[in-house]
Amino acid sequence: MRVCIDCECLLLAETLRLFLGSNATTKKDCDFIVSDRALQSSKPVFIISDDSPYLSEPFSKDVLLNTLGEFYSAMQISGKIQSNELSSLERRVGDLVDAFKAELIKIIKDEYEK
Numbered sequence: 001m002r003v004c005i006d007c008e009c010l011l012l013a014e015t016l017r018l019f020l021g022s023n024a025t026t027k028k029d030c031d032f033i034v035s036d037r038a039l040q041s042s043k044p045v046f047i048i049s050d051d052s053p054y055l056s057e058p059f060s061k062d063v064l065l066n067t068l069g070e071f072y073s074a075m076q077i078s079g080k081i082q083s084n085e086l087s088s089l090e091r092r093v094g095d096l097v098d099a100f101k102a103e104l105i106k107i108i109k110d111e112y113e114k
Contacts, residue, residue, distance in 0.1 A: 004030035
């Protein structure tokens, strides 16, 4: 789990860096972003605030790490589900393309045999 810290509150940002240790990384290399506000990002954002569904202050190191672990696991499960759905779609499209190709070859052979 690689986490980018992007907080306006400096105290929260430093606390997260201390608690996360080597799991803290840059935005480019992270799996998700931890912030104290809503962000526009292509990566998932874990928000820590009083009205957050994920985590509110105050929190302990154990609570933070457990909650982040659950968030990360949910992301991975969601990604696998989307991947399986895509594989199913790809399989269905592939079957249709194969059937179309077989029918097209049959039509072409029939035309050349006349």
